[in-house]
Amino acid sequence: MKALIKQPGLAPKMTEVLVPAENVIIKVLTVGICRTDSRVVDGTIPVEKPTVLGHEFCGIAQNGKYAGQRVAVDPLINGLFMGVDIDGALSEFTAVPEENVFPVGNNLADEEAAYLEPIAASMAVTKSSATKEMVGGIFGVGRIAELTKLILQTEGYNIEYLQPGIQYDYVIETGPADLTPAVEALRPKGLLIIKSRGRTATIPLGTMVAKELRAEAVAYAPYPEAVKWLEANASLLRPFIGETFPFNSAMLAFETAKTTESVKTFIRVGQRDT
């Protein structure tokens, strides 16, 4: 089968590899590109061995209790991330343990189903000690900031982009490397919620200490909750869905993803059997 493989220090290359033989085998339909994937492609996040790219996807389970169903996947497998630490989804078939597999409703387009992982990541804020009664602010702009705001609003949270002159009970950082404006917008004893990965950031410790602020880092909401949100709110995702490229134009898809941050770019790997 064909797979798009990143080798340490080299550009990704379409390579012929063996179909995986263990775990739940998934025939890959559509793969979404996120910042993590782009960083692996350009080498900012290094791979240690030749690794199949991609981690946001849907496909058809070929075996196990969901055989024949369309599924999306939690790409964090025993602490290892697909497309970074272990083989990912940009191949005709991929394989994951059954507990990482989630059937998704037929009402969803493949691109919407492939959105499960970023939704679980944005929804992770619901695990923090921020409550719906608190006044929350989002720090950052772009697709992840917008998606986080959308998901929290549909869940009933009082959340907006940071506005001047308001003291927030909590602020969620979604990307910028200097967190000073986020820390300054918090009320005394307020809560800084951290969700970005794969980079370092500047935090003004003096202000943190003077205001006795707290910080919490969150990674993912439980995937069944993210599936429920996706099935109920898929139509709200339309503004976040960009172009879909065929598998043999995967590198063009990565190029496009760089210049269209506000929408997600997808790669169509396989078709449903009819």
Ligand SMILES: [Zn+2]
């Ligand atoms: Zn992702």
